[in-house]
Amino acid sequence: MLTREHVAFLFSEEDEKFHNLIRKHMVMPFIVGDFFPGHREEVAGGKYFALVKPNADGAPIPSAGVIGSTWRRCSASRAVYESSSAVVDYLLGQYNNFLQFAGQKDGATRCAQLVQLLLANRVGHDVSDPLVAVQLDASNAFCSVSRQPQFNVLSVKASRPYDNGRVQVGDELPRPRTLNKYWGYFLSMQGNASTMRFSDNPGVNHHLPCSKGGQLGDGLETISFTVTVHPSIGRVCERHLDCKVVGICDDIFVIAYLSKTLSCAAEMKKILEVDLDIDLNVPKFNIFFPGTSFSLDTARSALERAVRADPASAKRRENGGNVIL
DSSP states (O other), X not given: OOOHHHHHHHTSSOOHHHHHHHIIIIIHHHHHTOOOGGGHHHHTOEEEEEEEEEOTTSOEEEEEEEEOOHHHHHHHHHHHHHHHHHHHHHHHHSBTTEEEOTTXXXXXXXXXHHHHHHHHOOTXXXXXXXXXXXXXXXXXXXXXXXXHHHHHHHHTBOSSOBXXXXXXXXXXXXXXXXXXXXXXXXXXXXXXXXXXXXXXXXXXXXXXXXXXXXOBTOHHHHHHHHHHHHHHHHXXXXXXXXXXXXXXTTEEEEXXXXXXXXXXXXXXHHHHHHHHOOOBOGGGOEEEOOSSSOOHHHHHHHHHHHHHHOHHHHHHHTTOOEEEO
């Protein structure tokens, strides 16, 4: 496989004519989607490989990843560099109580710092309904998101109802306009089933079709994912104005009084599953109780009272979750 070092070597000499040929024939076809139709499945595919990672208990669980071609990642990297500022402005400015930090330098750090600042404002809260942060967990979100809502958002028009019928066919969907110029990229990379190539232990090659999700190492896939889920999460947040919601890609934190966070998370789980085919994994939710005034028993009692008071939250919590002090 071609590596970064190989590409860097191609640009090591001061040969502008040669460099322009590389840009024209190796990079730009991905940006504008200029491929022979019969080759798109292969070009949009990549190397499929198996991974092993620990679960919450430290036990190994199987996972998988896909890495596309170096030229695809090169073109995506340049596109992200050009569009990131406008995308960041959109993700931070579209909703009053939902901030998405994807696409920013040190976005994960900024997200964590904001969660800490919001939790610090806990003076005078009721112990029976304390200020908390609920960390939502999505199961393989990048690999699961349906491509129909992705293309609906990118084309700015809904082709099916969303948000429990509040969004109807033909309604306009929000997204950063800077992505208009990359329509050819998204159409060629996600508009057809791509071919994943996997080699097993005996060395036998397998070709696997893929029609959902995105690829590791492709910055535009991250942008596509975040702008796709942003309206669905944002509309839920607009109905729960007592909650402050911050996220970094698929890691979402809901900060409010406990009863309010459970209600918001319950609706968000339902909307994301129906609209985007994303499953929020309730047993992996974390609930953070700030400060030193809570014992584990006190925190669990507060959680149980909030669940009993809200039937929708009770259904969401029936499979458990983690309490963190």
